[in-house]
Amino acid sequence: MGNTPTDPVCGMYVPENTDLFLEKDGRKYYFCSKGCMDKFASPEKEIKKLKERLAVAWTFSVPVLLITYLTFLSVPYRNYILLFLAIPVQFFSGLGFYDGAIHSIKNRSANMDLLVSLGTLTAFFFSLFITVFPDVIRSAGVYFDASSFIITMILTGNYIESITKQRANRSAMRLIDMIPDTAHIVRENGKIEDIKSDLLKPGDIISVRVGEIFPVDGEVLDGESDVDKSILTGEQNPVTAHKGDMVFSGTKNLNGTLNVKVINTGRDSTLSQIYELIQRASSGRAKVQRIADVFSSYFVPAVLISAFASAIFWFLYLRNSGYAYPLEIAVLAFVSVVVIACPCAIGLAGPITLLISSSISSESGIVIKNSSSLDRLSKVNRVIFDKTGTLTENTPSVTEISFSGNLDENETIQLAASLESQSNHPAGRAIVNMATEKGIDILKAWDVKEIPGKGIEGVVNGKMVQVMRNDPGTDHSIKIMVDKLYCGGVRIEYELRNGAKETVKKLQSMGIGVSIVSGDARPEVERIGNILGVTDIYSEVLPDQKSEIIKDLQNHDEYVMFVGDGINDAVALETADVGVAMGSGSDIARDSGDIILLNNQIENIVKLRIIGEDTISKIKQNIGWAFGYNTVLIPVAAGIPVAFFGLAIYGFLPILGAFAMGMSSVSVVMNSMLLRRKINKSMVKYFGSANSPV
Amino acid sequence: MPVDVVCGMKVKESSEYKSEYKGKMYYFCCSSCKESFDRNPVKYTR
Numbered sequence: 018m019g020n021t022p023t024d025p026v027c028g029m030y031v032p033e034n035t036d037l038f039l040e041k042d043g044r045k046y047y048f049c050s051k052g053c054m055d056k057f058a059s060p061e062k063e064i065k066k067l068k069e070r071l072a073v074a075w076t077f078s079v080p081v082l083l084i085t086y087l088t089f090l091s092v093p094y095r096n097y098i099l100l101f102l103a104i105p106v107q108f109f110s111g112l113g114f115y116d117g118a119i120h121s122i123k124n125r126s127a128n129m130d131l132l133v134s135l136g137t138l139t140a141f142f143f144s145l146f147i148t149v150f151p152d153v154i155r156s157a158g159v160y161f162d163a164s165s166f167i168i169t170m171i172l173t174g175n176y177i178e179s180i181t182k183q184r185a186n187r188s189a190m191r192l193i194d195m196i197p198d199t200a201h202i203v204r205e206n207g208k209i210e211d212i213k214s215d216l217l218k219p220g221d222i223i224s225v226r227v228g229e230i231f232p233v234d235g236e237v238l239d240g241e242s243d244v245d246k247s248i249l250t251g252e253q254n255p256v257t258a259h260k261g262d263m264v265f266s267g268t269k270n271l272n273g274t275l276n277v278k279v280i281n282t283g284r285d286s287t288l289s290q291i292y293e294l295i296q297r298a299s300s301g302r303a304k305v306q307r308i309a310d311v312f313s314s315y316f317v318p319a320v321l322i323s324a325f326a327s328a329i330f331w332f333l334y335l336r337n338s339g340y341a342y343p344l345e346i347a348v349l350a351f352v353s354v355v356v357i358a359c360p361c362a363i364g365l366a367g368p369i370t371l372l373i374s375s376s377i378s379s380e381s382g383i384v385i386k387n388s389s390s391l392d393r394l395s396k397v398n399r400v401i402f403d404k405t406g407t408l409t410e411n412t413p414s415v416t417e418i419s420f421s422g423n424l425d426e427n428e429t430i431q432l433a434a435s436l437e438s439q440s441n442h443p444a445g446r447a448i449v450n451m452a453t454e455k456g457i458d459i460l461k462a463w464d465v466k467e468i469p470g471k472g473i474e475g476v477v478n479g480k481m482v483q484v485m486r487n488d489p490g491t492d493h494s495i496k497i498m499v500d501k502l503y504c505g506g507v508r509i510e511y512e513l514r515n516g517a518k519e520t521v522k523k524l525q526s527m528g529i530g531v532s533i534v535s536g537d538a539r540p541e542v543e544r545i546g547n548i549l550g551v552t553d554i555y556s557e558v559l560p561d562q563k564s565e566i567i568k569d570l571q572n573h574d575e576y577v578m579f580v581g582d583g584i585n586d587a588v589a590l591e592t593a594d595v596g597v598a599m600g601s602g603s604d605i606a607r608d609s610g611d612i613i614l615l616n617n618q619i620e621n622i623v624k625l626r627i628i629g630e631d632t633i634s635k636i637k638q639n640i641g642w643a644f645g646y647n648t649v650l651i652p653v654a655a656g657i658p659v660a661f662f663g664l665a666i667y668g669f670l671p672i673l674g675a676f677a678m679g680m681s682s683v684s685v686v687m688n689s690m691l692l693r694r695k696i697n698k699s700m701v702k703y704f705g706s707a708n709s710p711v
Numbered sequence: 712m713p714v715d716v717v718c719g720m721k722v723k724e725s726s727e728y729k730s731e732y733k734g735k736m737y738y739f740c741c742s743s744c745k746e747s748f749d750r751n752p753v754k755y756t757r
Contacts, residue, residue, distance in 0.1 A: 387718060393754070571753045592751045
C-alpha cells in the first residue's frame with residue numbers, strides 16, 4: 018500500500034511509519050500527535066484532562082497578568098513571583114503541546130504543537146534568563162504574561178473546539194449507541210436468558226420484546242409486529258414484519274414479541290456498516306481540500322521562516338536606530354508570529370464539515386460512501402433515472418380488467434393468481450397482489466409450466482389455465498384462458514413512485530437536465546416521460562449500454578448522476594460522476610455507487626444535490642477563512658501595527674495572537690456547525706419547508 | 712506527492728498501483744481505486 022493515512026482527529030497527513038497508531042474495530046488509525054491519539058481513544062478522558070489543565074492555566078495566569086499590568090502595585094521580588102506563577106502554566110498546562118511537538122519533530126511533519134511550544138518556551142526562557150541574570154541585559158523586562166496567557170488562550174480554544182466537535186460527532190455516534198447492550202437468547206430447551214449482545218453469533222435465536230431495539234440483523238421466525246425503521250431509513254411509517262422477513266439492528270420492535278434468527282452481528286450488522294461508511298466518508302477527503310493540503314505542507318516551515326525573519330529584521334533595525342530594547346522586541350516578534358499562525362484551522366476546514374454533512378445525510382437515510390463524490394455532486398448538471406424500480410415501483414399493478422365467458426370475475430382472477438403464485442415474473446406478482454387485495458384465496462396449482470416470453474400454464478381446480486403474458490417491457494396486456502377459452506384480460510402498468518413527478522420538476526427548476534433510461538420498449542418509456550415532463554429518453558437499453566450513454570454525455574462536458582438499482586445497474590453507477598443506488602437498507606456494502614438511498618425516497622435526490630453543493634461551498638468558505646486568517650494576521654504579528662501604534666503594541670501582540678489563534682479553530686468549527694442551517698435554508702428555498710423535501 | 716484521484720488520499724510515487732491516461736501518470740492507494748479509475752478515467756480526471 019503506497020498511501021499516506023490521515024489523522025482522524027485533525028485531518029493532517031501522517032507518515033505510516035509513525036509509532037502513534039491505534040487499532041479500533043479492525044481498522045488502523047494513525048495520528049499526528051499524542052494529543053490527537055488520546056482525543057480519539059477516549060474523548061471524554063481527554064476533555065477532563067483538558068479541563069484540569071485549563072483550570073490551572075487560568076488560576077495562575079490571571080495573577081501573572083494582574084501583577085504585570087497593574088504597575089502601581091509594588092510587589093517585592095516581582096519577577097521571581099511571576100516566574101513561580103508561570104511555571105505551573107508552562108510545565109503542567111502546556112505539557113500536551115510539548116508531547117505533540119516532540120512527535121512532530123520525530124515524524125518530520127511540523128504541526129501546531131511545535132509552533133505553540135516554540136513560541137511559549139522562547140518567551141518563558143527569555144524571561145527566566147532576565148529574572149536570574151538581571152544585569153546581563155539591563156533594559157529588558159520579563160514576558161511571563163505572554164508565555165502563560167498564550168497557553169491559557171490556546172487551551173481555552175481547544176476546549177471549546179473539543180466540546181463543539183463532540184456535539185457534532187454525537188449525531189453519527191447515535192447509530193452505534195442505539196444497539197442495546199443485552200439480548201434475550203432463546204436456548205435449545207426453550208429457556209430465555211439475557212446475554213451481552215456482543216456474544217451473539219449467527220444462527221442464535223433471540224426474543225425481541227415490545228419496545229426493544231433489535232441488537233442484530235436477523236430473520237423473523239415467529240410473531241408479527243410493526244417495526245420502526247426510521248433510524249436506518251428516515252422513513253417514519255412503521256413496516257410490519259412477518260415470519261421470514263428480515264429485521265435490522267437499530268430498528269425498533271413496536272407492538273409484538275418476535276423470535277429472530279441472528280444473521281449478522283457486530284461489525285457485519287447493517288447499522289455498524291452504515292456507521293463505518295459515515296466515519297469513512299467523514300475521514301476521507303474532498304477534492305476541494307487538496308489546495309489546503311498543498312498549503313499545509315509548506316505552512317509550518319514558512320511560519321518559522323517568517324518568525325525568524327521578522328525577529329532578525331526588528332533586532333537589526335532597532336539596534337541600528339539606537340533603540341534601547343532590540344532583543345526584547347525581536348523575541349516578542351518571533352513569539353507573536355509563531356503563536357498567531359494557525360495550521361489547525363486549515364486542517365479542520367474539511368473534516369469537520371464532512372462529518373456534519375455525513376450525519377445530516379444519514380438522518381435522511383442517505384449514505385455517502387466517499388467524500389470525493391461530493392465535489393462531483395456539486396457539479397451535477399444531468400440526472401439520469403433508471404425507470405423500473407427507480408422512477409416507478411419495482412412491481413407493476415393491474416390497471417384494467419376485462420372479462421368475458423362463463424366464469425365470474427373473482428373465479429377468473431382466482432385461477433390466474435393461483436397459477437401465477439408459482440412464478441416470479443413481475444406480471445405474475447401483479448396478478449397475485451390484486452387477488453390478495455381482493456381477499457381471494459390462492460389455490461394449489463398442478464403441472465405448472467412457465468414458457469419464457471409467452472406465459473404460464475397449469476391445472477387449477479381441475480381446469481387447464483393459461484396466462485399469456487407478453488414481456489412487460491413491450492406489451493402490458495395479459496390474456497387469461499381457461500380450458501382454451503378466452504375468459505378475460507388484464508392490463509398491468511408500472512406505477513410511478515410517490516414524489517417522482519415533483520422530484521423531476523424540482524431538478525428541472527434547479528437547471529438540471531433529466532433523462533430516463535430503460536430496457537423497456539419506447540411506448541412505455543414515453544408514457545412515463547410524458548407524465549413526468551421528460552423528453553430525453555433512452556429505451557430498449559441493455560444494462561451495459563447504460564454506461565455507454567453516460568460516457569457519451571460525460572464526453573460532452575456533462576456531469577452525470579445516475580440513479581438506479583444498486584445491484585443490477587452496477588456498471589452505470591460506477592461510470593456516472595455520481596452513482597446513486599436506491600437500496601433497501603440491507604446489505605449496503607454490496608451495493609455499488611457513490612451514494613446509497615436507504616429508504617427508496619426519490620425526493621432525496623434533490624436533497625442530495627443540495628447537501629453536495631452546500632457542503633462543498635461550506636468547505637470552500639472554511640478554507641478561505643483559514644487562508645485569510647493566516648494571510649492577514651501573520652504580517653500583523655510580524656510588525657505592521659507598529660507603524661500605527663508604535664513598538665508598545667508588542668506588549669500585547671503575543672497575547673492577542675494567542676487569542677486570535679485559539680478563536681480561529683473555534684470559528685471554523687462553529688462555521689461548519691452552520692452547515693445544517695445552510696442546508697435547511699436551501700431546502701426552504703426550493704421546497705418551502707426544511708423538513709419535507711417535496 | 713501525488714493524490715489518489717479516486718479516494719483522495721496522498722500516494723507515494725513508488726505505489727505499485729498506477730495508470731497512464733492522456734500522457735499523465737495517476738497513482739492509487741490500492742487495486743480497487745485503480746480498477747475504478749481504469750473503468751472510467753473521465754470521471755476522475757476532470
